[in-house]
Amino acid sequence: MTRLVAGAALAALLTLAPAARAALTPEKAMSGWPEAAKSAARITIAKYGAPVEAGPDALVWRDNGPWKRTVVYRRAWPHYEDREDKDYLENTISYRVPEDKLAALARFDSKVDADPRYAELSARSESEAVNFLILNLADEIVAGKRNFNDARRFCARTARLAEAGKSSPYLERLLFAPLR
Numbered sequence: 001m002t003r004l005v006a007g008a009a010l011a012a013l014l015t016l017a018p019a020a021r022a023a024l025t026p027e028k029a030m031s032g033w034p035e036a037a038k039s040a041a042r043i044t045i046a047k048y049g050a051p052v053e054a055g056p057d058a059l060v061w062r063d064n065g066p067w068k069r070t071v072v073y074r075r076a077w078p079h080y081e082d083r084e085d086k087d088y089l090e091n092t093i094s095y096r097v098p099e100d101k102l103a104a105l106a107r108f109d110s111k112v113d114a115d116p117r118y119a120e121l122s123a124r125s126e127s128e129a130v131n132f133l134i135l136n137l138a139d140e141i142v143a144g145k146r147n148f149n150d151a152r153r154f155c156a157r158t159a160r161l162a163e164a165g166k167s168s169p170y171l172e173r174l175l176f177a178p179l180r
Helices: 002-015 018-023 035-048 099-108 128-143 148-163
Strands: 058-064 067-073 089-094 112-115 120-125
Touching: 035 058, 035 067, 035 128, 089 128, 099 112, 099 128, 099 148, 112 128, 120 128, 128 148
Parallel strands: none
Antiparallel strands: 058 067, 067 089, 089 120, 112 120
């Protein structure tokens, strides 16, 4: 379900004629967005510049920093849990996940999405730092350095420490080389 929500927003953006996408400024595209989505978009614009595509449901950057693609969505990724949905930012890298590791990644965190058809690995959360953390741990699961339970515990502990002002390389950058 969550992949369909994200895919539908990106597909809607891509169905706009190129001239319509080019004419829509990020600020116009974000009118009517929730404040948290606007904040994620503004932080991304400040770091990476204007998006290459802008639509009413998403802003898209390509080949920005370590990312193959970055998307800020108008709608948060639904959790279906007792927490506020605030996952507006998706970062994608080129990465091949072996078929036998897909289930472990799915059990690790619903915020991670592996797409074997396009050799992509994505994380969707409230911030780039959390996406770095999720993708670094996903790589460790694929490499056999951690199982999904250990990765889940490490992720929760690192997120708590970050909220307390502590830093971690897991939150600052990719600790592995994605495909290019």
